[in-house]
Structure formats: structure tokens, C-alpha cells
Amino acid sequence: MIYITRREVFSASHRLYNPGLSEAENCEIYDKCSNPNGHGHNYVLEVMVAGEIDPKTGYLLDLKKLKRIIKENVTDKLDHKNLNLDVDFMEGIIPTSENICIAIWNQLEGKIPAGKLYSVKLYETENNYIEYKGEKYGE
Numbered sequence: 001m002i003y004i005t006r007r008e009v010f011s012a013s014h015r016l017y018n019p020g021l022s023e024a025e026n027c028e029i030y031d032k033c034s035n036p037n038g039h040g041h042n043y044v045l046e047v048m049v050a051g052e053i054d055p056k057t058g059y060l061l062d063l064k065k066l067k068r069i070i071k072e073n074v075t076d077k078l079d080h081k082n083l084n085l086d087v088d089f090m091e092g093i094i095p096t097s098e099n100i101c102i103a104i105w106n107q108l109e110g111k112i113p114a115g116k117l118y119s120v121k122l123y124e125t126e127n128n129y130i131e132y133k134g135e136k137y138g139e
């Protein structure tokens, strides 16, 4: 088993807000992150694919192909967008890093032509990242 990773960056804005809760509750849970006019992040995304090397090419998966798949399905749709308003696959989802990470996984799953999607890592700041491997907690 070999693992390859493609790193991409995108910039997006969001507001952490649960429409099912009161203003006061949103303020208590999300504090500054619930600022009505939003705020932005420079996100770093790492997509890892696991598999076997194709003896014909010596590649698991051509990283140029992985780059294109991420661009078309994820970063072109997120870059310079408002995650609360502009992104079809984020509709109705509170745009925390956890939820964005899972939404990105769902966008990529089934579209990797060799090997399998192994993990999606999303850095919202230098010191915080979220990782999703397609598993449900407790399973």
C-alpha cells in the first residue's frame, strides 16, 4: 500500500450560525465566528489516496489527474465563495471545518480513478486541522 497526497489552497468566507437556535444561543456557541457579516479563512486542503503502484506507469495515480479532480469538484466551487450562500454542496450545512471536510470527502468519493480516497484534511488555521476518513464514529 502506498499513499499519495495533493495539497491545495482556497480562500472562502463563512458565518457559523445555526438557524434553529436563537441569536443569543448562536452568540454563546460561536462567539466572534457568528459575526453577521461573516469572516474569511485561507484554507489548506490535503487529499490522500491509498493504493498500489501500477507496474506499467510506476504511479499509484498521476498527481496531475488528482489535482484536476480536486479543482473541478472542490476548489473551483469553494474558492472566493461564501460557504453559507454560494456553494451547492454546502446548502443547509453549518460551515464548520468538520462539516466542510465531510462535504469535500463526499464530493470526491467515487471520483478517484485509481486506488481509493483515504483521507481529507482541512486546515482552517496553521494550528487547527480536521481529518475525515469516511468512517462513522463507533463503527
Ligand code: NI
Pocket (backbone or CB within 6 Å): 014, 033, 039, 040, 041
Ligand atoms: Ni471561521
